[in-house]
Amino acid sequence: MNRYLSAFLHKFTFRRQLGIAVTLGIFTLAFFSSLVGSWQGTVQVRSDQIEQGRRITENLARQSVLALIFASSDNAAEAANATLQFPGVISVEIREASQRVLLKRGNVNPAEFSTPVAGYAASGNAGVNQAIAVLDAESANSWRFTAPVYSQPSGSPFNEMVVPELLGDVTVVVSKEALSQVTGSIFVANMTTSFLSALLFLFLIRILSNRMTKPLTQLSDIMGRAEAGETQVRAELAGPKDIADMAHAFNSMMAVLEERAAEISQLNAELERRVELRTEQLESANQELESFSYSVSHDLRTPLRAIDGFSHILLEDYADKLDDEGRRLLNVVRYNTGRMGQLIDDILNFSRTGRLELAFSRIDMEGLAREVYADLQPSAGDNTQVVIGHLPQATGDRAMMRQVFVNLLSNAIKFTRTREDALIEVGYKDGANETVYYVKDNGAGFDMQYAGKLFGVFQRLHGVKEFEGTGIGLAIVKRIVNRHDGHVWAEGKVNGGATIYFALPTKENRA
Amino acid sequence: MMDTVKKIEILLVEDNPTDAELCIRALKKSNLANELVWVKDGAEALDFLFGTGAYAGRDLAATPKVVLLDLRLPKVDGMEVLRRIKEDERSRAIPVVVLTSSKEDRDIAESYQLGVNSFISKPVEFDAFAKTVSELGLYWLLVNHPPR
Incomplete structure (x- = not known):
């Protein structure tokens, strides 16, 4: 109640x-x-x-x-x-x-x-x-x-x-x-008189209470205006002492608040200015990087082509004037030009996987893996068995995910080339809020001690003579998976095969 | 033939002499370099095509069957040359093949926006390069039918 x-x-x-x-x-x-x-x-x-x-x-x-x-x-x-x-x-x-x-x-x-x-x-x-x-x-x-x-x-006395x-x-x-x-009329008269005097009294009370509460109302109005966002609002220090005290407290509070607001907006402006400056710097750095990679792409190739081309002309037109050692030396020059060309291409590829916009869609990972393997099969040995199991769908950039499978499968093919019974397995397992895909082989493997180096740019755990390549493949895989908010890791042992895992967030957990 | 002297088959726009030499050598091997004009920058290419500057008074009826265009050129760059060729009614019909070291996506996209007929990235290895150049020469000079 x-x-x-x-x-x-x-x-x-x-x-x-x-x-x-x-x-x-x-x-x-x-x-x-x-x-x-x-x-x-x-x-x-x-x-x-x-x-x-x-x-x-x-x-x-x-x-x-x-x-x-x-x-x-x-x-x-x-x-x-x-x-x-x-x-x-x-x-x-x-x-x-x-x-x-x-x-x-x-x-x-x-x-x-x-x-x-x-x-x-x-x-x-x-x-x-x-x-x-x-x-x-x-x-x-x-x-x-x-x-x-x-x-x-x-009145007669006889009758007394x-x-x-x-x-x-x-x-x-x-x-x-x-x-x-x-x-009835008394009651009505009494009632009328009473109520009339009551009304008169109320009227007087109202005037009085208005007078009494006026400063309070004014203060509350001003507070309302301040709340609505008006600035520079100050209460009048009038009325009874306690109300004047309240008004004074309100005024100092407003002054402090306005000071803070000014500080915050100043800080914000400063921050914004800095962000602008940094963005500008970043943009110019980005532009420099782009023109740098453009130069690399264009200007480094031209002299390489000249070296290769003229070595070739030399071999073609002056073959009779060169002995075997001379021809071998020229071929070494040509081999290394080719390698340098590959390195340049790899650097550009790697830089592009970091720059390209991702176009997200649902990807049939199993179909993608089969499609990639079909492309790579000619490079695999006849004794290579490939098992591609069921793979759940993923959300990501299809072209980039394709690159991941290309790199992982070609690595697996490359490192099992020496095996009599090469076995490559593509599978998955469910993780917490993510799907873990893996490509497993029984090839040359690696020493777990160097597992950390595996995904570095141009990091190689085998000699060039043993297995060709520049060492960019896994670095690109890592970069692509990272850009999909996922992560990569590897397990393996020397001559015991390698398994490369990459985990992608499930659809519900993608930010 | 009367017009043998004026007949032009390939206009090679290439500033790098070694690249030009390799390119011409590859074409020669396929007997495709007989009617080839080599210009060394974008401005010269435009002068040649529109009969201005050093080429003032040239008979413009003799249009090349194909223009092999590098993108990185002194004075006027390849993109600009391509734009001018495709803007001008007199030269719009000439097939232009961009032959460049670049593999940049934006270069490819921009070239096609401007109306390029083909975009070829020069391979570094000479064998591949020679093969590419001779194939494209054969295609544009013998297989393709330009408008008359």
């Missing part, structure tokens, strides 16, 4: 909460005070009306003396009519001592007064020989008054000792309508 109330109150401002509490209080107060006032007024009016009713009844009793003495209905009617003139009187009855009704005016249901009012009846009996009216019964709508009628002592004789009695029924009317 408390929780709901506080949740409800949280929706309103301090001023609104105060307003609700005060309004509720004042209206409750006004309501109860008008209720109490009306009740008090009603009690007063009621006793006045009862008193009036008694007087009317007593009056009737006195006026009925003659009528009862003479049993004259005319006289009785006169008295009764006079009584009926009074407001609220609804019925009159005059009875003789014998309880015979001499006159009855008005219509009252006798059942209405089935229960007599005990107190008043008793007081009625107490009255001795005097026409004292009593309230002898009360219903929801009316009162019934009764008074005995005694013969009146005359004569005891007044009971001639009969009179009954008057007075309606309570007037009372309820008066009660």
Whole structure:
């Protein structure tokens, strides 16, 4: 309950909460005070009306003396009519001592007064020989008054000792309508007055509370503007001391915040400037690298071709002037030019695998491996058995992945060339969030001690005479796999074959 | 034949004399170098093709059957020569073969954008080079039919 109330109150401002509490209080107060006032007024009016009713009844009793003495209905009617003139009187009855009704005016249901009012009846009996009216019964709508009628002592001295004789009695029924009317109007008047004063009071309270909460509202407005992103917002140091203190605290907080924001934006600008500078440097370095590789590609080849070409011309046109050693030496020159050409091509290839944009797609790795092997098969020995198992698909650049298989399979073919029963296996295993593909052979293998060198550029673990090649193949494999967020490693032993693994992230784990 | 003197079959645009010599030697072996003009830079190539500069007054009707174009050239580079040839109505129909040491993808792409007819990367080994050059000479001079 408390929780709901506080949740409800949280929706309103301090001023609104105060307003609700005060309004509720004042209206409750006004309501109860008008209720109490009306009740008090009603009690007063009621006793006045009862008193009036008694007087009317007593009056009737006195006026009925003659009528009862003479049993004259005319006289009785006169008295009764006079009584009926009074407001609220609804019925009159005059009875003789014998309880015979001499006159009855008005219509009252006798059942209405089935229960007599005990107190008043008793007081009625107490009255001795005097026409004292009593309230002898009360219903929801009316009162019934009764008074005995005694013969009146005359002014004669002879009659002084004569005891007044009971001639009969009179009954008057007075309606309570007037009372309820008066009660209603008292209640309405009280209510109206109370509520009017309550409204006036509330109006005053509102003015006062506005005056009191104005600095608070202003402060909260300013905070709202600051929150919305306005800068240089400062609160006025006005109003009560505690609010002024709060405004002061807010102002210093804003000053600190603005200082920090300025620092941050300055730092950001500085950072951006640096990034720009570095990007520029990087771009120019990249450009230099590109023009460098372009030069290598173009300018280094030309003289090589000249060396090779002219050695060839020499061999062709001057063969008869050269002895065997001369021809051998020229062939060494040509062999090394060819090797240098290969090195240049490899360097460019390696640099290109680092520069080319990757075009990602789903790759059927098994199909790719089979396709590559089909291309390489002519270079494999007849005694080479190749087993390509099921391979899961991968996401990557197909051309580059092809290069990976080309390099790995041609390596495997190369290093198993000396084996009688060469076996090359291509397979995979599932890793954590990655698929590990491998190419395994039972060829020359390598010493695990040098496993780290295997993937370096131009790193060779065998002599050129033994196995040809520049030592770029695995470096390219490593670079391509790294660019696919994967990694490579190798296992092997001398004359025990080698297994090259490359792991690629599964589709779900690709960033 | 009347026009034997003016007849041009190959325009070789090559600044490097050794490369030019090797190229001409390879063509000669296949008897394809008889009607060959060798120019040593891009500007000279354009002068020859459009009859300007040193070639002012040349009969432009004698167009080469093929232009062998190196990309790295002094003065006006090969790309620019190619662009000018393919831009000009008079020379657009002449087949141009880029014969260069470059294997750069962007060179290949740009050449084809400009309308090159063939792109050949010169092999380093002479045997392969000689074979390539003689094959391309045979193809463009004997197999291919240029517009008349």
